[in-house]
Amino acid sequence: MEKRWGDEWTPGMRVRMPDNQSPTNEVRDGVIRRRSWGRERRKPIWNFEVLFDGDEAVRVYGPNHMASAVEEARKAGG
Numbered sequence: 856m857e858k859r860w861g862d863e864w865t866p867g868m869r870v871r872m873p874d875n876q877s878p879t880n881e882v883r884d885g886v887i888r889r890r891s892w893g894r895e896r897r898k899p900i901w902n903f904e905v906l907f908d909g910d911e912a913v914r915v916y917g918p919n920h921m922a923s924a925v926e927e928a929r930k931a932g933g
Contacts (some may be wrong), residue, residue, distance in 0.1 A: 861901030861918035872924035875914055883907045
């Protein structure tokens, strides 16, 4: 199977990251709901659907956002 950027982050993992739909980029807690594969500059990647706590709509983030988001959630005990 082809290795993709983001293989280490899976659905169900907690995240703490800026809400890309908030005008103030408020930092929020949430969970990775799904991931879907794609390509960026011809390299295989995962895109991630994040559901923030208390919301019903998911937001989509690329793998470049996930490393710090998962680490911040771990630091916060999530």
